[in-house]
Amino acid sequence: DTGVSQNPRxxxxxxxxxxxxxxxxxxxHNRLYWYRQTLGQGPEFLxxxxxxxxxxxxxxxxxxxxxxxxxxxxxxxxIQRTEQGDSAMYLCASSPAMMYTDTQYFGPGTRLTVL
Amino acid sequence: xxxxxxxxxxxxxxxxxxxELRCNYSSSVSVYLFWxxxxxxQGLQLLLKYLSGxxxxxxxxxxxxxxxxxxxxxxxxxxxxxxxxxxEYFCAVxxxxxxxxxxxxxxGTILTxxx
Numbered sequence: 001d002t003g004v005s006q007n008p009r010x011x012x013x014x015x016x017x018x019x020x021x022x023x024x025x026x027x028x029h030n031r032l033y034w035y036r037q038t039l040g041q042g043p044e045f046l047x048x049x050x051x052x053x054x055x056x057x058x059x060x061x062x063x064x065x066x067x068x069x070x071x072x073x074x075x076x077x078x079i080q081r082t083e084q085g086d087s088a089m090y091l092c093a094s095s096p097a098m099m100y101t102d103t104q105y106f107g108p109g110t111r112l113t114v115l
Numbered sequence: 116x117x118x119x120x121x122x123x124x125x126x127x128x129x130x131x132x133x134x135e136l137r138c139n140y141s142s143s144v145s146v147y148l149f150w151x152x153x154x155x156x157q158g159l160q161l162l163l164k165y166l167s168g169x170x171x172x173x174x175x176x177x178x179x180x181x182x183x184x185x186x187x188x189x190x191x192x193x194x195x196x197x198x199x200x201x202x203e204y205f206c207a208v209x210x211x212x213x214x215x216x217x218x219x220x221x222x223g224t225i226l227t228x229x230x
Contacts, residue, residue, distance in 0.1 A: 004158065033217060042119075042205050042220030043159070056215050091158065095216065101147045101166050101209060104218065106158035 002026075004107035006092050012113045013082055020078045021110045025094030032075050033104060034067060036060065037089040046090075049075060050097075082114045117142035117208050121221035129229050130198055136191040136224045138206030147209040148189040149218065150180055154202045162204075165189065176200070201228045 005024045013019050025032050030051050035043035046065070048056045051072035061067075064082075069075040079086055089111050093104040122137040140146060147166050151159040163174025170182040180191045189206060203225050207218040 031216065035218075040124075040222070042121075042207070042223050043218070045217040045219070048215045048217055050215075056217065093159075101164075101216065103161050103164065104216070106151075106160070108156070108158045 004094055004105050006107040006110050010111050014115050018080045023075045023092030029094035030097035031095045033093045035091040043091055084114045087114045117210050117219050119206050119208050119221035121224050123224050125225045127227045131195050133194050134196050136204050138189045140187050140208045144210050149207040150191050151205045152202050196228045198228050
């Protein structure tokens with residue numbers, strides 16, 4: 001069990017560029033969550049996958065954001081036409097399939113800076 | 116909808132002193148409550164969680180929390196803190212049911228332990 005990994009750890013981009021982040025959950029964890037954390041705030045829910053199915057999306061997830069989880073393993077979060085307001089830490093978490101109250105295990109996050 | 120309020124944004128304390136980090140929640144349904152800790156440049160780590168049963172919950176690193184339904188609170192306590200407890204602490208609620216286990220976090224409390 002190597003934990004949840006996220007790549008890259010840091011990303012600096014110019015406004016208007018597209019960026020993609022990757023999350024590798026703990027193996028055999030069927031549930032995967034994306035959260036966004038801005039400075040001085042707690043994480044906010046973005047989206048949730050059960051295996052490969054995206055079952056819920058927050059209203060925070062504008063149409064510039066898209067997330068996938070092909071084959072129910074790793075997940076990617078893409079932001080198109082980045083804006084300065086997208087600067088934040090993007091966190092990924094995974095949990096086993098048994099109960100919705102199961103512990104979510106978080107990765108170290110990807111810090112995005114949009115210039 | 117549910118929400119979480121952490122009443123103190125920063126808590127300074129001396130080493131070996133007791134500490135309490137306060138958390139209040141609001142929800143129209145039964146809730147499940149969590150405390151996570153975030154060390155610098157690391158992901159969130161679960162300290163403890165309340166699902167049901169005894170209202171006093173013990174977690175890792177000597178922390179404990181008490182669920183108080185009438186006051187809608189879930190305060191975190193430690194009788195004697197160490198320098199290594201310096202970190203940011205987040206209270207979170209999971210409304211269960213159709214929420215798919217997504218967590219709603221408070222704004223965080225930065226605990227600074229001074230020698």
